[in-house]
Amino acid sequence: MTIFLARLxxxxxxxxxxxxxxxxxxxxSDFPAPTFxxxxxxxxxxxxxxxxxxxxxxxNWLNILLLNVATACTFISIxxxxxxxxxxxxxxxxxxxxxxxxxxxxxxLMAERIGGSRVVVCAGILLGCCLLAYAAFGATGQALQNxxxxxxxxxxxxxxxxxVVISITSxxxxxxxxxxxxxxxxxxxxxxxxxxxxxxxxDYDAISWSVSLAAEVTIICSVSxxxxxxxxxxxxxxxxxxxxxxxxxxQPCITFALEFLSSGYNPTGLTAFGILIVTSFVLxxxxxxxxxxxxxxxxxxxxNLSRVEATEQTGH
Numbered sequence: 583m584t585i586f587l588a589r590l591x592x593x594x595x596x597x598x599x600x601x602x603x604x605x606x607x608x609x610x611s612d613f614p615a616p617t618f619x620x621x622x623x624x625x626x627x628x629x630x631x632x633x634x635x636x637x638x639x640x641x642n643w644l645n646i647l648l649l650n651v652a653t654a655c656t657f658i659s660i661x662x663x664x665x666x667x668x669x670x671x672x673x674x675x676x677x678x679x680x681x682x683x684x685x686x687x688x689x690x691l692m693a694e695r696i697g698g699s700r701v702v703v704c705a706g707i708l709l710g711c712c713l714l715a716y717a718a719f720g721a722t723g724q725a726l727q728n729x730x731x732x733x734x735x736x737x738x739x740x741x742x743x744x745x746v747v748i749s750i751t752s753x754x755x756x757x758x759x760x761x762x763x764x765x766x767x768x769x770x771x772x773x774x775x776x777x778x779x780x781x782x783x784x785d786y787d788a789i790s791w792s793v794s795l796a797a798e799v800t801i802i803c804s805v806s807x808x809x810x811x812x813x814x815x816x817x818x819x820x821x822x823x824x825x826x827x828x829x830x831x832x833q834p835c836i837t838f839a840l841e842f843l844s845s846g847y848n849p850t851g852l853t854a855f856g857i858l859i860v861t862s863f864v865l866x867x868x869x870x871x872x873x874x875x876x877x878x879x880x881x882x883x884x885x886n887l888s889r890v891e892a893t894e895q896t897g898h
Contacts, residue, residue: 588820592829595813600837602806603669606661608844609798615661616780617789622803623657623770623777626811630767638768639759646768649751654773656744657807658780659737666734667718668847670838670857674714675735677830678707678860679742681867687746703867710859711739717852752818762815831864 610618630636663672682704685696696704715735719728755765789795817826834857841847 584820588817589829591813592817592821592826595810595817596829596833597836598805598813599810600669600673600833600840602802602810603660603664603673603837604840604844604847605802606806607664607669607847610802611665613789613799614781614784615665616658616777616784618799618803619658619661619807620774620777620781621799622807623653623773625800625803626808627767627770627774629808630763630812633763633767635761636764636767637759637761638764639755642754642758645751645754645758648747649755649765649769650772652744652747652751653769654776656741656748657773658777659741659744663734663737663741666730667738668841668849668853670834670841670849671714671718671853672734672738672741673837674834674857674860675711675738676742676745677833678711678864679739680746681864682707683743683746699870700867703863703870706863706866707860710856710863713852713856713859717850717856720850720852749818752815756819762812762819765815766811828865828868831861831868835861 606618660672660676681700685700685704689696718731718735752765814826817829838849838854838857841849
């Protein structure tokens, strides 16, 4: 029953993230991204600091620092990118680049050999990302300059790298005795002040606050940030990595389908094809990683499966 509920939590997290991204792009297109991130993580911190039974395990300051920096880089990048390109493209590039960055980190930090299958996966993902970039310059649904679109694409890649680091450090903290509430309450030390500084430095018009706007921002923050953060950590703790990765891989497809509900976006066939390519190769990598992990588990003498490979892109 616990495993079933954990899998359901992952599915709900992915669905809520997709809904949140599309709704943010539609309803809060003029709302400053740093302000939204600041409010979202301030709300998340209040919720999880007040949660009972927060269990802190071994205090590994390097993991805590990396988690905080990666959280700031990932979420600020995502919500700024959503101002310039459509949510499905942001999600596909962010999630699709995960295996690529995981292979890169493994080769650089752990001297891992990149096998032929991984090269094929990375090449396929990069091809899909190139198609998405081309589609973004051709039809974004918004009148934007090429420079803004390029920044959005680069930020999506940056978010993908950050998501890999978040996965690795979160799993490490769990292995050291931390529970979900403790991790969530200690990952906002960087993102809250950085988002606040960017908010104050930005050339934004004064926000015309109202009860309806405050309620709308709170609801969208909860749907796109607070609730998925908790649900994904539940999945990471109780689910096998394979299930979490497969579910995360299809998020761009769900987001793309939701875009048809809004006239603010202009989904194209080329975008759909790019998302299909990225999703297919991410799923291929998930299957190959699962097979490698099964083989290594059957060999007691070989216990060196890296955490980078085991947690390539298991979400934020």
